[in-house]
Amino acid sequence: MKSILVIGAGYVGLVSAISLAHLGHRVICLDIDINKIEQLQLGNSPIYEPGLELLLETCVQSQALSFTASYDEAFMCKPSAIIVAVDTPMGNNGYCDISRVEAVAQSIGNQINSDCVVIIKSTVPVGTNRKIEAILTTSALEKYKIDVISNPEFLREGAALHDFMHADRVIVGVRSERAEEIMRSIYAPLLNSSPKTKFLAMDPESSELTKYAANSMLAMRISFMNWLSRIADKTGANIDCIREGIGSDRRIGTAFLQAGLGFGGSCFPKDIEALKQIALDLDIGADLIYAIQDINSSQRTHFARTVLEYLETHSKTEPKVVSIWGLSFKPNTDDMREAPSLDIIEYLVKRGISVQLFDPIAMDHAYRTISNQSWYDPNRIIWAKTPLEAVENSDALLLITEWDLFKQIDLKELKTKMRNPSVFDGRNFFSIDEMEYYGFSYFSIGRSKAQEIDPLQDIGGEKEFSYVPIKRKTH
Ligand code: UGA
Numbered sequence: 001m002k003s004i005l006v007i008g009a010g011y012v013g014l015v016s017a018i019s020l021a022h023l024g025h026r027v028i029c030l031d032i033d034i035n036k037i038e039q040l041q042l043g044n045s046p047i048y049e050p051g052l053e054l055l056l057e058t059c060v061q062s063q064a065l066s067f068t069a070s071y072d073e074a075f076m077c078k079p080s081a082i083i084v085a086v087d088t089p090m091g092n093n094g095y096c097d098i099s100r101v102e103a104v105a106q107s108i109g110n111q112i113n114s115d116c117v118v119i120i121k122s123t124v125p126v127g128t129n130r131k132i133e134a135i136l137t138t139s140a141l142e143k144y145k146i147d148v149i150s151n152p153e154f155l156r157e158g159a160a161l162h163d164f165m166h167a168d169r170v171i172v173g174v175r176s177e178r179a180e181e182i183m184r185s186i187y188a189p190l191l192n193s194s195p196k197t198k199f200l201a202m203d204p205e206s207s208e209l210t211k212y213a214a215n216s217m218l219a220m221r222i223s224f225m226n227w228l229s230r231i232a233d234k235t236g237a238n239i240d241c242i243r244e245g246i247g248s249d250r251r252i253g254t255a256f257l258q259a260g261l262g263f264g265g266s267c268f269p270k271d272i273e274a275l276k277q278i279a280l281d282l283d284i285g286a287d288l289i290y291a292i293q294d295i296n297s298s299q300r301t302h303f304a305r306t307v308l309e310y311l312e313t314h315s316k317t318e319p320k321v322v323s324i325w326g327l328s329f330k331p332n333t334d335d336m337r338e339a340p341s342l343d344i345i346e347y348l349v350k351r352g353i354s355v356q357l358f359d360p361i362a363m364d365h366a367y368r369t370i371s372n373q374s375w376y377d378p379n380r381i382i383w384a385k386t387p388l389e390a391v392e393n394s395d396a397l398l399l400i401t402e403w404d405l406f407k408q409i410d411l412k413e414l415k416t417k418m419r420n421p422s423v424f425d426g427r428n429f430f431s432i433d434e435m436e437y438y439g440f441s442y443f444s445i446g447r448s449k450a451q452e453i454d455p456l457q458d459i460g461g462e463k464e465f466s467y468v469p470i471k472r473k474t475h
Pocket residue numbers: 123153154155156157158215218222255256257258259260261262263264265266267268271329330
C-alpha cells in the first residue's frame with residue numbers, strides 16, 4: 001500500500017484517486033476549489049460518471065480516500081507518490097497550456113518532505129517532464145530523491161472506472177529502474193486483477209507523445225469514416241456494412257469506426273490541435289490533422305443543412321419546429337464541451353427554426369451552456385422534460401446523442417406526437433427497416449437505402465465541405 005497524493009479533482013484526477021483508493025492505496029486528493037472539496041467530502045461527485053459516486057462513498061467511509069484544499073494538510077501524510085492531474089486547456093493559438101502543471105510543480109517543490117515520485121497524468125506536450133524536473137531541481141530535488149514520471153491516462157468519459165480498472169495498457173515514461181519499479185508497485189493490484197493490462201515502460205518523451213498519438217489516431221478513424229459516409233451516400237453504399245467489412249480485418253478492427261456527427265468532448269479536439277502545433281513548430285507540416293478537423297466540423301454543418309433543406313421543401317408551417325434528442329457530446333456523460341448539438345442548434349436557431357431539446361442527464365449543463373451563447377433565443381428554444389414532450393408538434397426529430405433511453409421509446413407513439421414524422425439519425429442509432437415499418441421519413445449517415453433527398457446536394461451558401469489549404473506556420 002502506498003500513500004498517494006492526487007492533485008486535481010477533475011475527471012482524470014478524481015477517477016484516478018477513487019480507483020487507486022479502491023485498489024488498496026491510501027489516497028488524499030487535493031483541489032484548490034474549496035466548494036468542490038466540500039462536496040466530495042460529503043460524498044457528492046461534481047461529475048456525472050456511472051458508478052463513481054457509489055465507489056466514492058465507499059472509499060471515503062473506509063478512510064482509504066480523503067479530500068483537502070490545503071497543501072499543508074496534503075503533505076502531512078508524506079506521500080511517496082504525487083499524481084499531477086490538473087487540467088491543461090487549449091491556450092492561445094491551439095497550444096496546450098501547461099501553466100497549471102508548472103504551478104503545481106512549484107507548490108510540490110515548496111512542500112516536499114520525503115523521497116517520492118511525481119507522476120504527470122495531465123495530458124502535456126512532449127518535453128513537459130523535462131520542464132517539471134527543472135522546476136523541482138531548483139526547489140527540492142537536491143534534498144530529496146525525486147523521479148518525475150509521465151503516466152498518461154486513456155480513460156473515456158462515461159466508462160471511466162471501467163477503463164481505469166481494466167486498462168489495455170499502463171504507460172509509464174521513466175528515466176530510472178527505481179521509477180519503473182515504483183510505478184509497477186502502484187499498479188500491481190490493477191495488473192493482478194486485470195491480467196490483460198499491459199505495463200509498458202518507455203522514456204518520458206515517447207510516453208508523452210503516445211497520448212497525443214492515441215487520441216489523434218482515434219479521431220482520424222472517425223473522420224475517415226465520416227468522409228467515407230459521404231461517398232456511401234452518393235454511391236448507394238451502406239457505411240455500416242463497410243465498417244463491418246473493413247473491421248473484420250484484424251489489422252483494422254471495428255472500434256472507433258462509427259460514422260455519425262463526429263467527435264466532441266474536451267480531449268480529441270484539444271489534443272489533435274496540440275499535436276498539430278507540435279508538428280508545425282517542428283516544421284513537419286500537419287496536413288493530416290487539418291483534414292481530420294475539417295471533416296469533423298463540416299460533418300455537423302452538413303447534417304444541419306440537410307435538415308434545413310428538408311424542412312424548406314416538406315414543412316409549410318411557420319415557425320418550423322425541430323426536436324433534438326441528446327445534447328451531451330456522447331452518452332453517459334453530462335459533458336457539453338464541443339458537443340455537436342451546440343453547432344447544430346446554433347445553425348438552426350440562427351435560421352429561424354424553433355428547437356425543442358431533451359437530454360436524460362445533461363439538461364442543466366446544456367441550459368448553462370446554451371443560455372450563455374450570443375445566439376440564445378428563449379422564444380425559439382424549449383427545454384422538454386421527456387423525450388416525447390420534446391417531439392410534440394415537431395417537423396423533424398434529430399437524434400444527436402445515442403442515449404440507450406431512446407431505444408425504449410415507443411415508435412408508434414413517437415409518430416403520433418410529431419406533426420411531420422421525419423427522423424434525422426445522426427448516430428445511425430435506429431434500424432432503417434424499423435423506421436420504414438413505422439412510416440417515418442428516415443435519414444441517417446452514409447446508409448443510403450432510405451434517403452429521400454440527396455444530402456450532399458449543394459444548396460448554396462457557405463462551402464460545406466472542403467479541404468482547407470494547408471496553412472504553414474511562419475517562424
Ligand atoms: C477520449 C479517448 O477515447 C480516451 O482514451 C482518452 O483518455 C480521453 O479522450 C482523454 O484524452 O482524456 P472521451 O473524449 O471521453 O475519451 O470520449 P470517446 O469515447 O473517445 O469519444 C470521443 C468522441 O468520438 C465522442 O464525441 C464520440 O461520439 C465520438 N465517436 C467515438 C465517434 O464519432 N465514432 C466512434 O466510432 C467513436
